[in-house]
Amino acid sequence: MSFKNDDKAKRYWNENIKLVLSLLTIWAAVSFGCGILLVDLLNEIHFMGFKLGFWFxxxxxxxxxxxxxxxxxxKANALDEKYDVHED
Structure with missing residues (x-):
């Protein structure tokens, strides 16, 4: 991976870190939030014969x-294309 200048490299990594953090936030919200915190509320809903909280x-x-x-x-492939650091 080769960048033309340091500013472009910093912008690329800032966007990449924002992407990773946003996806990790979604994952934490689903696994911790739906599987632990909201389990009682979700257990009132049934999904495929199971309580939704249990299913999550x-x-x-x-x-x-x-x-x-x-x-x-x-998204990472699109980001690589945007900053012209994609693999051929």
Missing amino acids: AQQGSMYVFVVLIFVYAA
């Missing part, structure tokens, strides 16, 4: 994490 605690947060991996890959 056991499976939902993992599904969200996998989706976030794909989102990060797509």
Whole structure:
């Protein structure tokens, strides 16, 4: 990865860190918030025969994490294209 100048490199990494932090916030909100904090409220809703709070605690947060991996890959590729540091 080669940048033309240090300012461009700093802007790239600032955007990348913002992206990572935003995705980690979503993951924490889903896994901790829905699986622990809001479990009693979500347990009143049933999803595929299970209480929704239980589902988030056991499976939902993992599904969200996998989706976030794909989102990060797509956004990181777009960021690489934007700053012209993509791989050929």
